[in-house]
Amino acid sequence: MSTDLTLKEIQKEWHGTYRSYALGLLFSLVLTAISFGLVILNPLPHKYVHIALLVLAVVQAAGQLVFFLHLGQEAHPRWETLIFSFTTLILLIIVIGTLWVMSDLNERTMENMENMKNMTNMKKDMVHD
Amino acid sequence: MFGRLTTEAFFHEPSQNGAVAGMVIMGALLLILITWTARWKWLWKEWITTVDPKRIGVMYIVVVLIMFAKGFADALMMRLQQFLSVGDSSGFISASHFQEIFSAHGTTMIFFVGMGVIFGLMNLIIPLQIGARDVAFPFLNALGFWLFASGGLLTLISLAIGKFSTAGWLAYPPLSGIEYSPGVGVDYWIWAVQIAGIGSTIAGINFLVTIMKMRCPGMTYMKMPIFTWSCLCAVVLIILAFPVLTATLVLLTLDRYLDMHFFTSYGDGNPMMYVNLIWAWGHPEVYILILPIFGVFSEIVPTFSEKRLFGYASMVWALIMITILSYLVWLHHFFTMGASPYVNSFFGIMTILIAIPTGVKIFNWLFTKFRGRVHFTSPMLWFFAFVLNFTVAGMTGILLSAPPVDYQVHNSLFLIAHFHGMVIGGVLFGFFAGFTYWFPKFTGFFLDEKLNLYAFWCWFLGFLVAFMPLYMLGFMGATRRLDHYEASTGWHPIFAVVAFGACIILCGALIQFFGLFWSIKIRKRNWDHSGGDPWNARTLEWSIPSPPPIYNFAIIPTVDQRDPLWAIKRGQAPKTEKIYEDIHLPVNTPIGLYIGMFATIFGFAMTWHIFWLAILSLSGIITTAIIRLSLRDKHETISADEVKKMETLQNRNEPL
Amino acid sequence: MSRPLTLHHQDTLEAHPDTRVPDPHQDVFSTTTFGFWVYLMTDCLLFATFFVTFAVFHDRTFGGPSPKDLFDLKTVFIETMVLLFSSVACGLALLSSLKLEKTKVIIWMAVAFLLGASFVAIELKEFTHLVHEGNSWERSAFLSSFFTLVGTHGLHVSVGLLWLMVMMFQVFWMGITALTFRRLSVFSMFWHFLDLIWIFIFTFVYLMGMV
Numbered sequence: 003m004s005t006d007l008t009l010k011e012i013q014k015e016w017h018g019t020y021r022s023y024a025l026g027l028l029f030s031l032v033l034t035a036i037s038f039g040l041v042i043l044n045p046l047p048h049k050y051v052h053i054a055l056l057v058l059a060v061v062q063a064a065g066q067l068v069f070f071l072h073l074g075q076e077a078h079p080r081w082e083t084l085i086f087s088f089t090t091l092i093l094l095i096i097v098i099g100t101l102w103v104m105s106d107l108n109e110r111t112m113e114n115m116e117n118m119k120n121m122t123n124m125k126k127d128m129v130h131d
Numbered sequence: 132m133f134g135r136l137t138t139e140a141f142f143h144e145p146s147q148n149g150a151v152a153g154m155v156i157m158g159a160l161l162l163i164l165i166t167w168t169a170r171w172k173w174l175w176k177e178w179i180t181t182v183d184p185k186r187i188g189v190m191y192i193v194v195v196l197i198m199f200a201k202g203f204a205d206a207l208m209m210r211l212q213q214f215l216s217v218g219d220s221s222g223f224i225s226a227s228h229f230q231e232i233f234s235a236h237g238t239t240m241i242f243f244v245g246m247g248v249i250f251g252l253m254n255l256i257i258p259l260q261i262g263a264r265d266v267a268f269p270f271l272n273a274l275g276f277w278l279f280a281s282g283g284l285l286t287l288i289s290l291a292i293g294k295f296s297t298a299g300w301l302a303y304p305p306l307s308g309i310e311y312s313p314g315v316g317v318d319y320w321i322w323a324v325q326i327a328g329i330g331s332t333i334a335g336i337n338f339l340v341t342i343m344k345m346r347c348p349g350m351t352y353m354k355m356p357i358f359t360w361s362c363l364c365a366v367v368l369i370i371l372a373f374p375v376l377t378a379t380l381v382l383l384t385l386d387r388y389l390d391m392h393f394f395t396s397y398g399d400g401n402p403m404m405y406v407n408l409i410w411a412w413g414h415p416e417v418y419i420l421i422l423p424i425f426g427v428f429s430e431i432v433p434t435f436s437e438k439r440l441f442g443y444a445s446m447v448w449a450l451i452m453i454t455i456l457s458y459l460v461w462l463h464h465f466f467t468m469g470a471s472p473y474v475n476s477f478f479g480i481m482t483i484l485i486a487i488p489t490g491v492k493i494f495n496w497l498f499t500k501f502r503g504r505v506h507f508t509s510p511m512l513w514f515f516a517f518v519l520n521f522t523v524a525g526m527t528g529i530l531l532s533a534p535p536v537d538y539q540v541h542n543s544l545f546l547i548a549h550f551h552g553m554v555i556g557g558v559l560f561g562f563f564a565g566f567t568y569w570f571p572k573f574t575g576f577f578l579d580e581k582l583n584l585y586a587f588w589c590w591f592l593g594f595l596v597a598f599m600p601l602y603m604l605g606f607m608g609a610t611r612r613l614d615h616y617e618a619s620t621g622w623h624p625i626f627a628v629v630a631f632g633a634c635i636i637l638c639g640a641l642i643q644f645f646g647l648f649w650s651i652k653i654r655k656r657n658w659d660h661s662g663g664d665p666w667n668a669r670t671l672e673w674s675i676p677s678p679p680p681i682y683n684f685a686i687i688p689t690v691d692q693r694d695p696l697w698a699i700k701r702g703q704a705p706k707t708e709k710i711y712e713d714i715h716l717p718v719n720t721p722i723g724l725y726i727g728m729f730a731t732i733f734g735f736a737m738t739w740h741i742f743w744l745a746i747l748s749l750s751g752i753i754t755t756a757i758i759r760l761s762l763r764d765k766h767e768t769i770s771a772d773e774v775k776k777m778e779t780l781q782n783r784n785e786p787l
Numbered sequence: 788m789s790r791p792l793t794l795h796h797q798d799t800l801e802a803h804p805d806t807r808v809p810d811p812h813q814d815v816f817s818t819t820t821f822g823f824w825v826y827l828m829t830d831c832l833l834f835a836t837f838f839v840t841f842a843v844f845h846d847r848t849f850g851g852p853s854p855k856d857l858f859d860l861k862t863v864f865i866e867t868m869v870l871l872f873s874s875v876a877c878g879l880a881l882l883s884s885l886k887l888e889k890t891k892v893i894i895w896m897a898v899a900f901l902l903g904a905s906f907v908a909i910e911l912k913e914f915t916h917l918v919h920e921g922n923s924w925e926r927s928a929f930l931s932s933f934f935t936l937v938g939t940h941g942l943h944v945s946v947g948l949l950w951l952m953v954m955m956f957q958v959f960w961m962g963i964t965a966l967t968f969r970r971l972s973v974f975s976m977f978w979h980f981l982d983l984i985w986i987f988i989f990t991f992v993y994l995m996g997m998v
Contacts, residue, residue: 006814007814007815007816007965009963009964009965009968015812015817016885016972018878018882020882023879023882026878027872030871030986034864034868037990037994038860038864038994040994048998051998052995052998055991055995055998059986063983063986066979066982066983066986067983070878070979071980071983077811077812081821085825085828086828088371089371089831089832092371093831093832095459096836097835097839099411099461100404100408100411100839101842101843103462103470103474104401106470106471106473107470267818267822268818268819271822340821340822340825343810344812345818347809348809350809370828371828371829373829374830374832374836375832375833377833378832378833378837378840381935389925391925391934392925392927392928393844393928393931393932397849398925399844399849399928399929401843401847404840404843408836408840757949757953760950760970761953761957763966764966
């Protein structure tokens with residue numbers, strides 16, 4: 003198959019350092035504290051909180067990707083980074099596409115759902131204890 | 132003790148008994164034949180425990196042929212039923228059996244024929260085309276095969292024990308939910324597809340890493356053969372689409388087994404979410420099936436035109452565009468589910484766009500032939516049939532991509548004609564072409580060309596007779612999946628015609644089946660004496676002897692341009708020193724088989740609610756996996772001298 | 788069946804001098820870690836499907852309780868810290884393995900295991916509590932989505948714990964070799980990945996649910 007490397011040669015590939023883990027830990031602690039703080043202390047109006055939480059989550063994820071998973075630090079060609087980017091693209095297409103499609107469908111059927119919920123609630127009371 | 136499994140599961144409708152008996156008898160005959168010829172040890176050592184992709188590829192094709200026979204039998208029964216069931220007659224199949232048949236037909240053909248075909252071709256061809264000795268993860272590759280076989284086995288078991296699903300090949304809720312399908316059918320379907328799907332994901336990961344990491348020196352991406360490029364795009368699709376299938380099947384399973392409410396309207400669920408998610412997988416799936424086939428033609432057309440492929444760069448561009456666009460069109464499968472015009476038109480436009488790169492590819496193949504010296508071998512004929520049928524079906528796809536048109540013909544026989552044109556005219560014809568083209572590489576002799584031609588004409592003409600009238604029927608309002616159409620429609624003569632077309636196709640399939648055994652019998656007459664390159668081809672798989680030695684390349688080739696064999700033959704290839712080295716190959720292992728067996732038992736146990744057995748078999752899978760992950764890496768070594776000996780022996784090219 | 792070679796003018800290409808190995812990292816370590824990275828991408832999509840399902844059904848409570856009534860942010864915070872420190876412990880185990888300090892490696896792995904096990908225990912306690920209160924997955928689409936998303940993550944963590952235990956034995960018996968280092972690296976990718984997913988769970992499920 004492929005000529006193989008010794009343990010020492012492999013370990014040279016490893017990108018982690020005490021510094022990266024310490025930074026990652028600190029980074030995550032700070033961002034987590036801010037996120038929880040935003041919800042518990044409630045300083046912002048509601049619609050901004052959602053966006054802030056999303057941004058904080060994405061930033062913390064990026065931090066963990068860099069500090070813990072060493073993304074972007076692999077040797078060229080940087081396939082891990084490319085594949086991750088492509089995965090994220092497809093993921094966003096599927097997630098945003100689904101949210102769009104489902105909200106669109108729900109909008110066009112919601113009036114019926116209200117009636118159905120009332121009917122099934124009645125049915126639920128009759129059948130279940 | 133046995134969950135909900137009772138003796139009743141072994142009794143079937145009269146129309147099914149024949150099939151069950153036939154399957155059981157053929158299975159028993161096979162086991163007797165192997166025992167009588169004392170081939171168990173050989174089978175175990177050479178095939179069942181192998182991690183050699185050349186062998187695994189053949190096993191995929193064997194399973195494909197078995198499952199194709201079943202799927203085709205389903206098709207014939209449907210055609211016969213629709214032909215007979217007119218006026219007062221209700222045919223020979225009950226409505227419920229008919230529903231099982233069309234569900235099994237679709238499931239078998241997509242998952243166990245289509246996916247098997249592409250993985251078979253990938254296993255056989257990719258390592259050879261990239262100048263590699265093996266794939267990146269030989270054990271995982273084998274495991275992927277055994278999970279595929281496990282799913283196939285579950286669908287065959289469902290024929291004999293209990294019933295299969297009646298909810299179609301995609302099992303939409305609410306019909307597939309526990310309330311409306313409380314029996315075992317949908318569960319069989321779920322586990323067969325889930326297990327095979329995980330196998331596909333594993334195999335996809337293996338081939339992605341293989342193509343990216345194991346190309347021979349000098350083979351940059353833009354020098355890879357287009358077949359390899361098309362498989363690279365297909366495995367990217369597999370990796371990013373199959374997890375959605377896995378997740379969606381989990382959701383349906385949870386609804387059925389744990390009374391969850393994803394897709395039930397009771398509990399505030401939404402069945403439309405299933406349709407959305409399953410097609411978010413389902414559309415990339417059809418491109419997964421067709422891209423490798425495009426690759427097959429990209430090898431066959433230049434070889435039999437004696438001219439290099441026209442527009443290599445645009446072919447690569449087209450493949451990448453198709454890959455990306457295939458994630459943006461999935462809603463066209465459910466235009467009629469009720470989304471707004473904004474949503475429908477976005478997806479409609481995206482669908483139209485995807486025709487553009489496909490058209491580029493077809494033009495490139497045709498331009499390749501222009502001013503070439505065209506050989507009308509049967510692979511080339513399959514190509515012509517493909518161009519006609521796939522293009523026509525593709526154009527009906529453009530028709531369907533317009534939501535207002537789709538509203539008229541959604542779920543009619545027009546749709547059936549469209550997608551069968553794509554999968555038969557596309558996937559199947561391409562598979563037949565590739566099978567004929569590469570057969571001499573892996574066996575050392577040719578298929579009988581006369582029988583190839585007879586089979587071709589039966590398939591091509593039979594397909595036209597069996598499917599073109601369906602477009603008409605669809606326009607006239609014939610709905611799909613019906614076992615009975617009223618005589619007053621006046622459609623019966625057309626159903627007679629398409630049933631006849633199916634019989635012509637049957638002739639073609641029988642000729643192929645017989646032709647395979649006949650070609651093996653008379654192989655000495657059709658021996659390949661060219662030293663491995665009978666077609667005067669252009670890519671590396673033809674540079675080694677037929678059949679290839681276990682290590683593929685005694686000396687890893689170095690390439691510096693496209694069509695590397697063409698360069699070698701004109702003395703323009705970079706010179707590699709003829710120094711033989713020790714070759715390390717992975718050892719055989721039965722663990723893939725064991726995990727596959729446990730998976731089959733697990734699927735069966737879950738289906739029948741035999742939960743103690745499910746836990747036991749799941750533990751078996753986990754234990755076996757842990758054992759595998761605790762072993763040290765083992766290799767067998769073929770010394771340099773042995774390699775040299777094998778090379779000189781092969782070059783004498785003795786018939787077996 | 789040999790045929791005469793025919794030259795066509797389009798075929799006379801300049802031979803390229805570029806005959807380098809196309810990918811410089813073809814050793815088993817690189818291919819294995821790369822392959823595992825690709826598997827993690829499939830896991831990303833699996834979780835994404837469960838996330839989008841949760842998003843679609845997050846307000847489908849069928850007249851039952853909403854997130855505000857069910858979630859306790861104190862518990863979530865503890866779970867987050869436990870998992871984060873477990874992830875760091877795993878990283879420290881890898882760093883010790885670089886220096887071939889076998890005992891330290893096993894100690895850090897044990898720490899990561901204990902923290903991970905605590906995470907699973909806390910989560911199971913939360914689930915059991917919900918079920919006993921009558922808010923199990925059978926109640927509504929929202930609860931079905933919650934249990935499935937968070938439960939799948941918990942299941943991944945549990946499988947990871949089993950894997951970690953097997954790795955501890957392997958390091959104990961075989962020491963730090965090319966083989967065990969490779970397997971440790973792959974495990975650490977998995978373990979960090981699970982912490983990554985948890986970021987999105989505590990944000991989208993718990994925190995946004997309480998807003």
